[in-house]
Amino acid sequence: MTKKRIAVFASGNGSNFEAIVKACNEGAVNAEVVLCVTDRPGAFVTQRAYRAAVPVVEFRPKDYPSKADFETMLLSHLKEKEVDLICLAGYMRIIGETLLEAYPGRILNIHPSLLPAFKGADAVGQAMAYGVKVFGVTVHYVDSSLDGGKIIAQAAISYEGTDRDDLEALIHAREHILYAEAINKVLPTI
Numbered sequence: 381m382t383k384k385r386i387a388v389f390a391s392g393n394g395s396n397f398e399a400i401v402k403a404c405n406e407g408a409v410n411a412e413v414v415l416c417v418t419d420r421p422g423a424f425v426t427q428r429a430y431r432a433a434v435p436v437v438e439f440r441p442k443d444y445p446s447k448a449d450f451e452t453m454l455l456s457h458l459k460e461k462e463v464d465l466i467c468l469a470g471y472m473r474i475i476g477e478t479l480l481e482a483y484p485g486r487i488l489n490i491h492p493s494l495l496p497a498f499k500g501a502d503a504v505g506q507a508m509a510y511g512v513k514v515f516g517v518t519v520h521y522v523d524s525s526l527d528g529g530k531i532i533a534q535a536a537i538s539y540e541g542t543d544r545d546d547l548e549a550l551i552h553a554r555e556h557i558l559y560a561e562a563i564n565k566v567l568p569t570i
């Protein structure tokens with residue numbers, strides 16, 4: 381079976397980007413990461429991409445009149461690279477109609493909570509402030525709602541401490557495994 385082609389969108393650190401690349405390179409996921417897209421030029425994810433020899437598209441949303449304009453620009457790169465699946469990995473932006481219509485059922489997102497709890501920004505901070513004892517991670521399809529698309533995979537993480545760095549390390553470690561599992565679930569359907 382030919383390998384499906386993945387683009388990873390990220391705004392920051394890019395540890396999930398790197399984990400997806402690694403899973404593909406090791407054959408744990410039968411796909412190839414062919415593009416890294418970031419809306420924050422110079423974000424650490426770009427260094428990870430250069431190290432992994434994955435081409436990068438960097439853009440500044442404010443350089444475009446509208447979301448439709450920058451998504452049209454992104455779409456031309458996605459088409460050129462023959463991308464089959466888009467994985468959002470810490471891409472802190474709502475996906476618009478242009479990409480949703482071009483990639484129906486082919487855009488995934490990872491969110492650091494057990495959705496539908498703690499949607500939106502700083503989900504880990506929200507959950508800590510609430511005092512939950514079971515945190516979690518969700519991979520879901522992206523639709524036009526905020527963190528609201530159909531769930532593909534979830535994992536729970538019990539944590540009763542108060543150290544955010546410790547908790548985030550646990551969450552990231554779980555995310556890196558769960559995203560590969562979720563991609564494997566989706567690949568046969570696209």
Ligand code: GAR
Pocket residue numbers: 390392393394395396397469470471472490491492500501502503552555
């Ligand atoms: C991850 O924890 C991901 O779940 C979160 O951003 C982090 C990115 O980490 N995404 C969201 O909060 C989306 N709403 P990374 O840059 O190291 O992959």
